[in-house]
Amino acid sequence: xxxxxxxxxxxxxxxxxxxxxxxxxxxxxxxxxxxxxxxxxxxxxxxxxxxxxxxxxxxxxxxxxxxxxxxxxxxxxxxxxxxxxxxxxxxxxxxxxxxxxxxxxxxxxxxxxxxxxxxxxxxxxxxxxxxxxxxxxxxxxxxxxxxxxxxxxxxxxxxxxxxxxxxxxxxxxxxxxxxxxxxxxxxxxxxxxxxxxxxxxxxxxxxxxxxxxxxxxxxxxxxxxxxxxxxxxxxxxxxxxxxxxxxxxxxxxxxxxxxxxxxxxxxxxxxxxxxxxxxxxxxxxxxxxxxxxxxxxxxxxxxxxxxxxxxxxx
Ligand SMILES: Cc1ncc(C[n+]2csc(CCOP(=O)(O)OP(=O)(O)O)c2C)c(N)n1
Ligand SMILES: [Mg+2]
Numbered sequence: 001x002x003x004x005x006x007x008x009x010x011x012x013x014x015x016x017x018x019x020x021x022x023x024x025x026x027x028x029x030x031x032x033x034x035x036x037x038x039x040x041x042x043x044x045x046x047x048x049x050x051x052x053x054x055x056x057x058x059x060x061x062x063x064x065x066x067x068x069x070x071x072x073x074x075x076x077x078x079x080x081x082x083x084x085x086x087x088x089x090x091x092x093x094x095x096x097x098x099x100x101x102x103x104x105x106x107x108x109x110x111x112x113x114x115x116x117x118x119x120x121x122x123x124x125x126x127x128x129x130x131x132x133x134x135x136x137x138x139x140x141x142x143x144x145x146x147x148x149x150x151x152x153x154x155x156x157x158x159x160x161x162x163x164x165x166x167x168x169x170x171x172x173x174x175x176x177x178x179x180x181x182x183x184x185x186x187x188x189x190x191x192x193x194x195x196x197x198x199x200x201x202x203x204x205x206x207x208x209x210x211x212x213x214x215x216x217x218x219x220x221x222x223x224x225x226x227x228x229x230x231x232x233x234x235x236x237x238x239x240x241x242x243x244x245x246x247x248x249x250x251x252x253x254x255x256x257x258x259x260x261x262x263x264x265x266x267x268x269x270x271x272x273x274x275x276x277x278x279x280x281x282x283x284x285x286x287x288x289x290x291x292x293x294x295x296x297x298x299x300x301x302x303x304x305x306x307x308x309x310x311x312x313x314x
Contacts, residue, residue, distance in 0.1 A: 037304065044281050044301040051293035052300055058292055061112050064144070065288075068108040071140035074162070075169035076101065082162040098170040098177045103131035103217055106249050111141045113295045114213055117303055124209045128200045130226070131217030131249065132178040132190025136169060142184045151184055193217065194225035197246055201232035204242030208314075211306060213245045218261045219254025230276040238313035243306045246278065279305075 040050065053061065074082055076099050081092040107129050118125050129138060142148040143165055148155055155161045155168070168174030175182060178190025188199045200214035220226050236244065252262040261269055266282070273280045281298050285291050 072136040074166045075136040078166045103134040104137040107134040107137040128214040130196030130220040135178040147184045193220040194223035197229035210242035218259035
């Protein structure tokens with residue numbers, strides 16, 4: 001069904017409007033706060049957001065991220081010796097490897113950062129990841145948070161369970177190498193690139209409380225379906241639909257080949273995405289502590305923006 005972006009809010013039944021208005025009313029900003037928020041927004045757009053994480057939270061987010069990375073790399077490479085208690089030997093490595101590391105640390109990074117805003121702001125978020133080879137990252141995170149073992153009790157949260165978790169990945173009788181229907185929380189199967197953003201928009205239509213955070217691989221972005229899906233925002237009505245937060249993962253490569261969007265000048269990419277109807281924020285760098293602060297500052301601003309757009313519309 002086509003969504004009419006110009007439909008007046010009053011015609012749309014929205015039972016939770018009162019509750020939402022009350023929540024927003026309580027958080028109404030003074031003129032000074034509004035000016036501060038506007039300048040933080042401009043800083044974030046330039047990739048210079050301030051540092052909202054305390055040193056304790058920064059340490060915890062980083063530890064969670066590194067644990068998810070360990071669990072991901074273990075799935076790709078390790079047949080045995082899951083905690084590397086013994087010196088690594090050839091027989092501990094899988095005889096035939098599948099997948100590549102590429103997108104995974106980025107997906108894991110965003111996963112833990114989304115968890116922070118979900119917990120702090122009680123948000124309803126679904127995480128959709130386009131680059132199929134990030135499959136181990138999603139399995140790793142669901143294992144780390146406990147939902148994987150809840151669904152598959154034989155993959156327990158101990159050394160024995162971890163060994164099975166690692167062995168089963170892309171292994172005969174095990175699990176697929178991409179996110180698949182059996183991955184907890186999944187609605188988007190990896191494998192054929194191109195449909196992540198379309199699925200993210202589909203998930204939020206007529207689902208006003210949902211935010212779909214959708215990672216688009218820079219290689220995936222070169223597929224026809226994905227290149228077209230940016231325009232799905234034309235069908236989104238902030239009054240009765242949820243929101244999509246696309247995250248373009250510019251890691252520079254599609255497996256080993258260079259990507260177009262990572263090679264064009266930043267201003268050109270910015271203009272391209274603005275032309276599609278988005279307001280891009282850049283989170284760039286390589287130093288983890290700095291990147292955690294930058295991502296946290298950026299997510300704070302974009303989530304506040306989503307809430308403002310929805311509040312104004314509703
Ligand atoms: C439609 C389609 N074409 C080609 C492939 C093969 N393929 C798998 S991963 C990949 C590269 C994807 O690049 P990107 O989204 O940037 O992920 P990254 O390599 O950074 O992990 C390609 C071309 C595929 N899975 N689906
Ligand atoms: Mg890439």
